Amino acid sequence: MSIGSNSPEDDRPSIEDDRPSIGRVLQQARIDAGLTIDEVSASTRVRVPIVHAIEQDDFSRCGGDVYARGHIRTVARAVGLDPEPLVAQYDSEHGGRPAPTPAAPLFEAERIRPERRGPNWTAAMVAAIVAVIGFVGFTLVNGSEEGGKDKNVAEGSTPDKKPTPTQAQTTKPADPKPDPSDSAIAAVPKDKVTVKLSVLDDKSWISAKSHNGKLLFDGTLLKGESRTFQDDERVDLILGNAGAIELYVNGKKVEDQFETGQVERLSYTKGDPEVG
Incomplete structure (x- = not known):
């Protein structure tokens, strides 16, 4: 006769515990599909160490529950599985679905920052040359206009020529440019x-x-x-x-x-x- 409060039935695992782990399911599906971890990483943009850790049921390298769920979805699709049962299993094993969090601050570690560019000296030189040419042209035009005014004062101004009816008829307003739209x-x-x-x-x-x-x-x-x-x-x-x-x-x-x-x-x- 044994004494104790625990019966042998208490030690039997529940039906839910008999499910294969998420990592094992993903690993077996990858093997059945004839894919390597490197090939899965290349097609999903998930780094090789993270794919390997997920197959070992180690989600600590994912950066949080939100990203772990996203990685599970991405890898499952790559190996031909429906991701939703695996995501639901992850939620049940990790305290339920996490509340949405701002994505941008958590993702700073994975951001690829563009290289800083130095000053564009070529553009600066071109701008300077254009400015000099414009100043010289303005000076010449201004001088020509002043000379023309003096000449008109001495000789008398001539009346402006009015356009002939033919010229007025041939002049057409320019067609308005269409406004760009999202269509x-x-x-x-x-x-x-x-x-x-x-x-x-x-x-x-x-x-x-x-x-x-x-x-x-x-x-x-x-x-x-x-x-x-x-x-x-x-x-x-x-x-x-x-x-x-x-x-x-x-x-x-x-x-x-x-x-x-x-x-x-x-x-x-x-x-x-x-x-x-």
Whole structure:
């Protein structure tokens, strides 16, 4: 006879504990897809150490719950899984879904700051030369006008010539230039990738690069602000607060339902819109 309050049934794991871990599911899906960690990192823009840590169920390197959930979504899509069950499992294991937090301050560590440029001496020299030429031209014209006035005083002014009826009829007012509008996005060039971002609510930190890694934009857009980016082959984006953004790619609205506080890494080419 045994004495104690704990029965053998108390030591049996719950049904929920029988689920494979998030990292194990992602690792197995990657192996089944025939992908390496380096290939997953290259396609998702998530660094190799972070992908490796996630597969070991170590989310401490993600920078917080918001970014951990974003990394899980991104990696799951790359290996062909539905990310929502894994995100729900992460929330249940880490105290529920976190409250949205401002994306820009937390993302400072990952921002790619543009190099500072020195003064453009060539432009300064050109401006100086133009200024000198303009001053000399003004002096010559002013002198000519004064000489003409003296001559008119001596000889008498001549009456102004009125335009003939033929000349008046042939002179037509210039056509007014059309005002640019947002509808021009529908006429984007087919030989380029065109991406337009508009912040509808709150604010969002944005990073945009061309296909060769050139930084097109790096900063925070406030509510009501927009940016348009173009490249010959591909535009890569990092959205710090994807739920606040309306996204148009090659003239078409992207209908993905991004969430507030969600971090998204996206790539678009000429044949998109498709999530990168």
